[in-house]
Amino acid sequence: VSTDGKPRLGRRVLERLMRYYRFLSETTARKPLESVTSAHIAAALDIDATQVRKDFGAIGVLGMGRVGFDVCEVCRGIRVALGFDQPYQAVVVGTGHLGSALLAYPGFATYGLEIVAAFDKAKGKIGTTVGRCPVKSMRSLKPFIRKHGIRLAIITTPASAAQTVADRVVSAGVSAIWNFSPTQLVVPRHVYVRNEHISLGLSVLAYHLKR
Amino acid sequence: VSTDGKPRLGRRVLERLMRYYRFLSETTARKPLESVTSAHIAAALDIDATQVRKDFGAIGVLGMGRVGFDVCEVCRGIRVALGFDQPYQAVVVGTGHLGSALLAYPGFATYGLEIVAAFDKAKGKIGTTVGRCPVKSMRSLKPFIRKHGIRLAIITTPASAAQTVADRVVSAGVSAIWNFSPTQLVVPRHVYVRNEHISLGLSVLAYHLKR
Numbered sequence: 001v002s003t004d005g006k007p008r009l010g011r012r013v014l015e016r017l018m019r020y021y022r023f024l025s026e027t028t029a030r031k032p033l034e035s036v037t038s039a040h041i042a043a044a045l046d047i048d049a050t051q052v053r054k055d056f057g058a059i060g061v062l063g064m065g066r067v068g069f070d071v072c073e074v075c076r077g078i079r080v081a082l083g084f085d086q087p088y089q090a091v092v093v094g095t096g097h098l099g100s101a102l103l104a105y106p107g108f109a110t111y112g113l114e115i116v117a118a119f120d121k122a123k124g125k126i127g128t129t130v131g132r133c134p135v136k137s138m139r140s141l142k143p144f145i146r147k148h149g150i151r152l153a154i155i156t157t158p159a160s161a162a163q164t165v166a167d168r169v170v171s172a173g174v175s176a177i178w179n180f181s182p183t184q185l186v187v188p189r190h191v192y193v194r195n196e197h198i199s200l201g202l203s204v205l206a207y208h209l210k211r
Numbered sequence: 212v213s214t215d216g217k218p219r220l221g222r223r224v225l226e227r228l229m230r231y232y233r234f235l236s237e238t239t240a241r242k243p244l245e246s247v248t249s250a251h252i253a254a255a256l257d258i259d260a261t262q263v264r265k266d267f268g269a270i271g272v273l274g275m276g277r278v279g280f281d282v283c284e285v286c287r288g289i290r291v292a293l294g295f296d297q298p299y300q301a302v303v304v305g306t307g308h309l310g311s312a313l314l315a316y317p318g319f320a321t322y323g324l325e326i327v328a329a330f331d332k333a334k335g336k337i338g339t340t341v342g343r344c345p346v347k348s349m350r351s352l353k354p355f356i357r358k359h360g361i362r363l364a365i366i367t368t369p370a371s372a373a374q375t376v377a378d379r380v381v382s383a384g385v386s387a388i389w390n391f392s393p394t395q396l397v398v399p400r401h402v403y404v405r406n407e408h409i410s411l412g413l414s415v416l417a418y419h420l421k422r
Contacts (some may be wrong), residue, residue, distance in 0.1 A: 009418065011415055014414040014415050014418050015411050015414055015415065017414060018410070018411050018413070018414035019395075019408075019411070022393065022408075022410070023395065026370070026394065026395075044395060045395060081418075082414050082417050082418050083417040083418050083420060083421030084417055086417075086420075086421045088417070088420050088421075096312070096315075097308055097309075097311045097312030097315055098308070098309070098312040100308045100312075101307070101308030101309040101311075101312055102409075104307075104308055107393065107410065108410070108413070111410060111413040111414075111417055112413075112417050113413060113416075113417070151420050152416060152420060159237070175419070175420060176416050176419055176420055178412060178416060182233065182318065183237065184230075184234060184237075184255060184256060192415075192416070192419040194412045194415055194416050196409060196412050197230075197233075198313075198407060199229070199233070199318065199319070199322060200226050200229050200230070201389060201405045201407055202229070202319070202322040202323075202324060203225040203226055203228060203229035203293050203322075204222055204225050204226070204403075204405055205324075205363060205387050205389055205403070205405050206293050206294040206295055206297075206299070206322055206323050206324070207220065207225050207292075207293050207294050208386070208387055208403040209294060209297075209299050209362050209363060209386060209387055210294030210297045210299075
């Protein structure tokens, strides 16, 4: 239980809530929908219906019996529980293909994330714009984070540069790192790291394909 | 237990094996290392040491008492268990930023994956080359998969196009899809889908940042 008296939600619950949210957003974008049953969500996402109801219960969203759940209420509940209603700013370090993909993606605002600047060591890129974001020099990384109170750094550099970048953004005061470089970062306990190691998926895929 | 008499490995075990493999590859690239203890791996990857030994045991890699594990034997065991020693070919559909990032990444060969062609519907891209791969028209997608016996399709199209692409690659005969588009695909039971929904990470990050 956290300091505000509400139960802390684990990573798997948070990820499932995100999947419900995205599914409901997609579905309602196609056609208006007032209510939805846990069975419907469960079937679409290959999750157990009891689990869906349990997750909704954990964020205080209660069903209406056989009618199921009010879609607006579920979406609002998830937004508040996950913090999408409290926008936060981030910087991207590394503007290769992957960094550019993140900078160009228009969907992050839905989740409260605003990317305000990008950083790269390549002189030719500094001063340019990628996906509406200015690309700045690595020297200005720490001052920028401090000045704007940036809380999240998104690292998309090669593995060899990632730890140095992590050290710098941590010392500048970020609370979290979204790490896309295929390496394990060492950071102080108070900094949260989310690893997005894309090649992890190949373990499962290669294993499946060899059968 | 699978048809070849060996126990099937679950997704989480496979992902941990991948992390051990990457960690040992990185570590030995920096300096030669003959043996390693489960405690050392456990500390570096924030995994329980008992779990590490259990995972190694599951793929038939046994320790040497206090000395720990032979690094070469561990790496070879993981490569064979995950199927990295049995190369397979894949195509990428969608050559936006993310598709280009995957096409340009040199590290996939280590895991047995060879990307042999890319497909896009943008006329201006067809006939060009992205990361040494020829970009072909969507019309040639099905014939190409059939002709070359491609088993994996990597989808990086926008969400709106992903299901149509999935239907086409499935009917052409792929066994697995690596899905980077932020949508839930519907496929027959025999096709394995690995979802790489990057925005899932934002659930945990936003939740952490709001505290």
